[in-house]
Amino acid sequence: MLKLTERLGPVAADQASDTLTLPFELRIRGRLKAKSDAGRELGLFLDRGPVLRDGEGLRAESGEIVRIRAAIEPVVTARVTAGLPLARLAYHLGNRHVQLALGSDDARPDQGWVRFPPDHVLEELAELLGAALERHQAPFDPEPGAYNQLGHGHSHPHSHSQAHHHDHEHEHDHDSHPHGHTHAH
The missing domain is CATH 2.60.260.20 (Urease metallochaperone UreE, N-terminal domain)
Known part of the structure; x- marks a missing residue:
């Protein structure tokens, strides 16, 4: 082996x-x-x-x-107008704490899509938000999440045994990937 x-x-x-x-x-x-x-x-x-x-x-x-x-597996691709409708669809589906793949089609620059495993509740929600659904077979490779990007984690090892404050100095441009560094200690 x-x-x-x-x-x-x-x-x-x-x-x-x-x-x-x-x-x-x-x-x-x-x-x-x-x-x-x-x-x-x-x-x-x-x-x-x-x-x-x-x-x-x-x-x-x-x-x-x-x-x-x-692998190629059963998925649902929800297509909707790019911009606010796509953002709203991604937000509401993501708020259900499910894995989502996001994308766009070169042939339809006015649309974007959100892909997820078949689930009748998510499918109903997507349709309520104006998405057209396609049930098909395709690879499912969801977004890794902002803090799981390979090679770009923000780890701050320290003890939490007492209250303290520390500044975060980073060698990169925060405009390229907005995120906060608020820690409650």
Whole structure:
């Protein structure tokens, strides 16, 4: 069994010796036994938490690299006018704490879409917000979330045993990704 132990982030297809195609429900697991797309036995021994992204590379103990592929699975794509209607749709669906993929079509620059696993409650909400629904098969690779972007976490290790204040100095432009740094201690 090839033991995959290290996340590499996105890798080019030619960097990998094999691929592993998984549905979303298995890409959220850190421990997994699976067969690669070439039929090899694989074991994932990864940190728990981050979702395996489509195109992400995993390094084996041997140094070999396996590339993750998002499987084709049942999804619902809700299409709506870009701008405020799309923002409203994404907000209300996201407020249900479900994973969402977001995108737009080059052929329809006036529209955007929100994709999610089939769920009659979410589908009804999307239609109430003016979305046209398409139930189909497609890869489901949802947004990782602002604080889960690979290589761009904001970690502030410190003890919470007493009240204190600290400033946050960062070597990047906050205009490119708005977020707050309010901490209650």
